[in-house]
Amino acid sequence: MQxxxxxDLYQFVEKEVTIAGWLYNKRSSGxxxxxxxxxxxxxxxxxxxxxxxxxxxxxxxxRIGQESSLVVKGIVKAQPKAPGGYELDARDxxxxxxxxxxxxxxxxxxxxxxxxxxxxxxRSKRQVAIMKIRxxxxxxxxxxxxxxxxxxxxxxxxxxxxxEGTSTLFETTYFDLGSAYLTQSGQLYAEAGALALGKVYTFxxxxxxxxxxxxxxxxxxxxxxxxxxxxxxxxxxxxxxEFLEYIVQTVLKEKEEELNILERDTTKLKNVKxxxxxxHYDEAIEILRKNGVDFQWGNDFGxxxxxxxxxxxDRPVMVxxxxxxxxxxxxxxxxxxPKYALAVDVLAPEGYGEIIGGSQREDDLNLLLERIxxxxxPQSAFEWYLDLRRFGSVPHAGFGLGLERTVSWIxxxxxxxxxxxxxxxxxxxxx
RNA sequence: UCCGCGAUAGCUCAAUGGUGGAGCAUUCGGCUGUUAACCGAAGGGUUGCAGGUUCGAGUCCUGCUCGCGGAGCCA
Numbered sequence: 001m002q003x004x005x006x007x008d009l010y011q012f013v014e015k016e017v018t019i020a021g022w023l024y025n026k027r028s029s030g031x032x033x034x035x036x037x038x039x040x041x042x043x044x045x046x047x048x049x050x051x052x053x054x055x056x057x058x059x060x061x062x063r064i065g066q067e068s069s070l071v072v073k074g075i076v077k078a079q080p081k082a083p084g085g086y087e088l089d090a091r092d093x094x095x096x097x098x099x100x101x102x103x104x105x106x107x108x109x110x111x112x113x114x115x116x117x118x119x120x121x122x123r124s125k126r127q128v129a130i131m132k133i134r135x136x137x138x139x140x141x142x143x144x145x146x147x148x149x150x151x152x153x154x155x156x157x158x159x160x161x162x163x164e165g166t167s168t169l170f171e172t173t174y175f176d177l178g179s180a181y182l183t184q185s186g187q188l189y190a191e192a193g194a195l196a197l198g199k200v201y202t203f204x205x206x207x208x209x210x211x212x213x214x215x216x217x218x219x220x221x222x223x224x225x226x227x228x229x230x231x232x233x234x235x236x237x238x239x240x241x242e243f244l245e246y247i248v249q250t251v252l253k254e255k256e257e258e259l260n261i262l263e264r265d266t267t268k269l270k271n272v273k274x275x276x277x278x279x280h281y282d283e284a285i286e287i288l289r290k291n292g293v294d295f296q297w298g299n300d301f302g303x304x305x306x307x308x309x310x311x312x313x314d315r316p317v318m319v320x321x322x323x324x325x326x327x328x329x330x331x332x333x334x335x336x337x338p339k340y341a342l343a344v345d346v347l348a349p350e351g352y353g354e355i356i357g358g359s360q361r362e363d364d365l366n367l368l369l370e371r372i373x374x375x376x377x378p379q380s381a382f383e384w385y386l387d388l389r390r391f392g393s394v395p396h397a398g399f400g401l402g403l404e405r406t407v408s409w410i411x412x413x414x415x416x417x418x419x420x421x422x423x424x425x426x427x428x429x430x431x
Numbered sequence: 432u433c434c435g436c437g438a439u440a441g442c443u444c445a446a447u448g449g450u451g452g453a454g455c456a457u458u459c460g461g462c463u464g465u466u467a468a469c470c471g472a473a474g475g476g477u478u479g480c481a482g483g484u485u486c487g488a489g490u491c492c493u494g495c496u497c498g499c500g501g502a503g504c505c506a
């Protein structure tokens with residue numbers, strides 16, 4: 001079957017083509033019927049005039065329900081009245097599978113119903129647009145790193161030790177070795193990779209058994225973690241801003257149609273160009289206090305705090321030098337003032353919050369041993385990680401980007417759950 | 432885990448403690464340019480589950496289940 005993608009119809013004006021897809025919507029007016037067909041590349045209005053087709057075909061066009069799969073043969077016409085500017089003057093209709101009572105109609109639905117029907121909801125125009133943008137973000141991420149000498153390093157999903165306490169880890173049995181846990185981050189392994197290959201990045205799913213029930217949390221999400229040898233915190237921030245600029249500007253340039261479908265106001269996205277403002281933790285506290293927040297030094301920022309800070313700027317903001325106590329054991333402390341960690345969070349505008357968390361890593365064996373003791377972590381589990389400081393240790397830094405938070409921000413979504421095909425959340429793991 | 436809200440037709444919602452309705456969807460009829468088309472008609476209900484109060488409960492009370500919004504949490 002020779003068929004044409006709907007997105008290519010403009011190349012075939014006044015020519016006869018065949019398209020294959022699903023019935024998205026149907027309207028009729030007596031002796032004329034409009035079938036809107038989707039095929040994953042776009043939407044095409046197919047016009048059936050009584051007289052141009054046999055009565056049998058005309059009746060078929062009347063009978064089929066939404067999401068019936070079908071093949072349409074017709075002549076491409078430039079038609080200003082048609083959505084998209086082109087339509088098919090239909091000459092034939094082949095029904096592949098006739099469907100009735102498709103649950104998701106073109107009218108409004110509640111979120112519970114839509115999530116129960118996520119496998120079908122994905123067919124809707126809005127969800128298709130989001131998935132295409134997600135795909136383009138993924139490709140931009142890979143292009144960015146691949147074009148800058150990074151090597152993709154796949155890190156394990158099953159990990160042996162509950163290094164951060166078991167409360168936020170998904171546990172599974174592992175043969176005679178006891179338990180294994182689904183990874184929360186590939187970072188420690190990425191560090192090993194950076195000392196082997198210089199510049200690496202991971203790209204994979206991560207799992208957090210946090211009992212978080214907010215629009216900014218999933219229990220399973222995708223994370224990208226670059227790690228660079230011979231790099232400090234400033235290098236890390238340089239990389240992060242160049243990275244985000246590349247992703248956002250690429251999507252703006254290449255996914256305009258999808259952003260329009262989502263009715264995304266892109267004026268704020270257009271500002272996402274380096275340099276990003278760099279704000280010291282202490283400056284961030286000043287911003288909060290000026291806005292009436294009673295904030296104690298030493299705490300981490302909550303969701304509302306992040307929004308207030310990011311609202312001061314017209315592009316993502318990088319907050320650095322957090323108190324070491326609230327950050328992870330592997331982050332290097334500032335040699336000039338050890339109460340700070342050489343850490344950075346990148347906060348997205350418009351209330352989307354932290355999309356990147358990163359740091360320079362502790363590269364001194366003895367200091368790292370101290371940190372492990374302070375955090376009451378089992379040293380034996382980290383012997384391999386400590387080896388990275390025993391054999392050719394170098395300053396190195398990296399960060400983690402949450403894919404769904406990034407997609408959610410670029411698409412202007414209300415909730416992370418639409419940014420991934422099949423979201424996993426605390427109270428939902430189906431379909 | 433805590434706080435708040437909700438569950439009524441396939442979907443989205445209405446119904447003062449007193450005969451359970453509307454729009455969309457579905458089926459049928461009408462219309463030769465519709466844009467979530469429109470017009471007319473029909474079918475469609477164990478009001479989440481269990482108990483209680485009452486002459487009478489979708490509505491009030493108790494418990495449960497499920498979900499939604501938010502908080503905490505988020506190396």
